[in-house]
Amino acid sequence: MLVRALVATRLVREAAQRHGAFPTAAAALGRSLMGAVLIAAGAKDEETVQLQFRGDGPLRSLTVIADAAGHVRGFAGDPKAHPPPRDGKLDVAAALGRGVLAVVRYHPAWREPYTGVVPLVSGEIAEDLAHYLGESEQKPSAVALGVYIDACGVVEAAGGFLVQALPGADDETLARLERAVHSIGRPSQLVRAGVRADDLIDRLLEGVGAAERARTHPTFLCRCDRDRVRQAVVLLGRNELHEIARSGEELEVRCEFCASCYRIPADEVGGLVPDA
Numbered sequence: 229m230l231v232r233a234l235v236a237t238r239l240v241r242e243a244a245q246r247h248g249a250f251p252t253a254a255a256a257l258g259r260s261l262m263g264a265v266l267i268a269a270g271a272k273d274e275e276t277v278q279l280q281f282r283g284d285g286p287l288r289s290l291t292v293i294a295d296a297a298g299h300v301r302g303f304a305g306d307p308k309a310h311p312p313p314r315d316g317k318l319d320v321a322a323a324l325g326r327g328v329l330a331v332v333r334y335h336p337a338w339r340e341p342y343t344g345v346v347p348l349v350s351g352e353i354a355e356d357l358a359h360y361l362g363e364s365e366q367k368p369s370a371v372a373l374g375v376y377i378d379a380c381g382v383v384e385a386a387g388g389f390l391v392q393a394l395p396g397a398d399d400e401t402l403a404r405l406e407r408a409v410h411s412i413g414r415p416s417q418l419v420r421a422g423v424r425a426d427d428l429i430d431r432l433l434e435g436v437g438a439a440e441r442a443r444t445h446p447t448f449l450c451r452c453d454r455d456r457v458r459q460a461v462v463l464l465g466r467n468e469l470h471e472i473a474r475s476g477e478e479l480e481v482r483c484e485f486c487a488s489c490y491r492i493p494a495d496e497v498g499g500l501v502p503d504a
Contacts, residue, residue, distance in 0.1 A: 229391065229392070229393060229394055229397055229401060229405060229433075229436065230270075230390075230391070230392040230394055231389065231390070231391050231392075231405075231429055231432050231433060232266050232269050232270075232389060232390045232429075233387070233388070233389040233390075233425045233426075233428035233429045233432070234262060234265060234266060234387060234388060234389075234425050234446055235386070235387040235419050235423075235424060235425050235428075236258075236261070236262050236265065236386045236387060236388075236446045237383060237384070237385050237386045237387070237419065239258075239261060239262075239265075239300070239386070239446045239447065239448050240254070240257075240258035240261060240262070240375055240383045240386035241382065241383035241386075242448045243257055243258065243261055243302065243448050244257065244258065244383050246448075246486055246487045247303060247304065247307040247487050248307055248308075248487075249304060249307040249308075250307065250308050250309065250310035250381070251310055251318055251377045251381050252287075252309060252310045252311060252318045252319060252320060252323045253287055253304045253306065253307045253308065253309045253310065253323065254307075254375065254377060254381075254383060255318045255320055255375040255377060256287055256290055256304065256309075256320045256323055256324060256353060257290060257292075257302060257303070257304045257307070258373075258375040258383065258386050259320065259352075259353035259354060259373040259374070259375060259388070260279055260281060260290045260292045260302060260353055261292050261294075261300050261302050261448075262373050262386065262387070262388045262446070263279060263292075263353060263354065263357045263371065263373055263388070264277055264278075264279050264292045264293065264294035264300050264302070265294050265298055265300050265446045266371070266388065266389070266390040267279075267294070267331075267357070267361075267390070268294035268295055268296055268298075268300075269296060269298070269444065270296070271295065271296040271333070272296070272335060273296065274295075274335055274336055274337075275295065275296065275333060275334065275335040276293055276294065276295050276333070276334050276335075277293070277294050277295075277331065277332070277333055278291070278292070278293045278331070278332040278333075278334070279291070279292050279293075279329065279330075279331055279357075280292075280329070280330045280331075280332070281324060281327065281328075281329050281348065281353070281356070282327045282328055282329075282330070283324040283325035283326060283327030283348060283351060284325040284326050284327055285309070285311070285322055285323050285324045285325025285326075285327075285351070286306055286309040286311060286323055286325075287304055287305055287306055287309040287323040287324050287325070288304075288305030288306050288309075289304070289305035290302065290303075290304050290305070290324070290353075291303055291484075291485075293485075296444075297444055298444035298445055298446040298447055299447055299449040300446060300447070300448060300449070301448060301449060301450040301451075301485040301486055302485060303484050303485055303487075309323045310323070311323050318377070320351065320352055320353065321350055321351035321352050322351070323351075324348065324351040324353075325351060326347075326348060326351070327347075327348050327351075328345055328346065328347055328348060329345070329346055329347075329348055329356050329357070329359075329360055330343060330344070330345045331343070331344045331345075331360055331364065344360060344363075344364030344365065345364075346359055346360045346363050346364055353373055354371040354372055354373040354388070355371070357369075357371045357373075358370060358371040361392070367392050367393075368392065368393045369390060369391065369392045369393075370390070370391040370392075370405075370406075370409045371388070371389075371390050371391075372388050372389055372409070372412075372414070372415050373387075373388035373415065374386065374387060374388060374414050374415035374416030374417070374419070375416055376416035376417070376419070376420055384420060385416045385417075385419040385420040386415075386416065386419065387415040387416065387418065387419040387423075387425070387428065388415045389415065389428050389429075389432060391405055391409055391432060393405075401436055404434075404435050404436050405432065405433075405436065408431065408432045408433075408434060409432065412428070412431050412432060415428070426441070429441070448486070450483060450485045450486035450488070452483040452485065452486060452488060454490055457481050457483075457490045457492070458492070458500060460481070461479065461481065461492065461497065461500055462500050466501055469497055469498070469500055469501045470498075470501060472494060472497045472498075473494050473495065473497050473498030473501070474494075475494060476494045477494055478491050478492060478493045478494055478497075479491070479492045479494070479497050480492075
């Protein structure tokens with residue numbers, strides 16, 4: 229059996245703060261960030277996993293990218309999306325709506341990336357990821373993801389786990405894990421109570437046993453910098469760059485993934501105009 233768990237309160241809180249996300253959007257973004265980290269944990273060196281949820285709800289989309297080292301970044305289509313709660317809980321499903329989940333695995337050594345697309349089955353993120361893993365990668369999985377946000381809109385707890393059945397697992401082991409998954413409770417409440425990632429794994433594997441554990445530290449990391457922004461600005465084309473330079477106004481570029489802003493003076497923009 230393969231079991232992964234994480235506590236990512238700081239990671240999700242930073243992402244929510246960077247994007248000024250309202251509670252429901254913050255919960256949705258946090259779940260997708262953690263889901264990407266859990267899936268990418270088994271990736272090869274330099275491989276990345278991109279999750280893109282596209283729906284017809286007010287949130288519109290979620291895009292996140294993670295690697296095997298636990299580095300992840302992401303953003304929501306509308307971080308202000310915050311539909312009314314349902315049964316006293318944030319309604320992530322209503323925020324995302326109906327749509328599809330596209331998962332792209334990419335490695336620099338591959339001729340082309342691997343892409344899998346499945347319809348959203350619930351819009352709650354965790355169930356959709358489990359559905360994708362089972363349908364597109366033929367890996368029967370259980371996924372649980374939770375984000376708790378306090379009355380002030382601050383992320384107070386975030387965590388989750390991924391359980392996959394590997395070939396050769398006996399029926400008794402599968403039955404034990406299934407009971408554990410259904411009885412363990414919501415990850416966000418467990419994290420609020422002080423449960424660590426190791427504790428989550430211990431509870432899931434109680435009576436089953438486990439081999440040595442590998443650890444990473446999930447971190448919000450965006451690789452944007454001023455040089456990359458300048459390279460992106462060049463793609464605007466000669467005419468638009470000339471117009472910006474003549475206007476005398478600085479160009480402001482905002483990174484979608486981390487919300488960092490870069491300001492490029494008009495004379496510097498003029499210097500980026502490609503040679504004829």
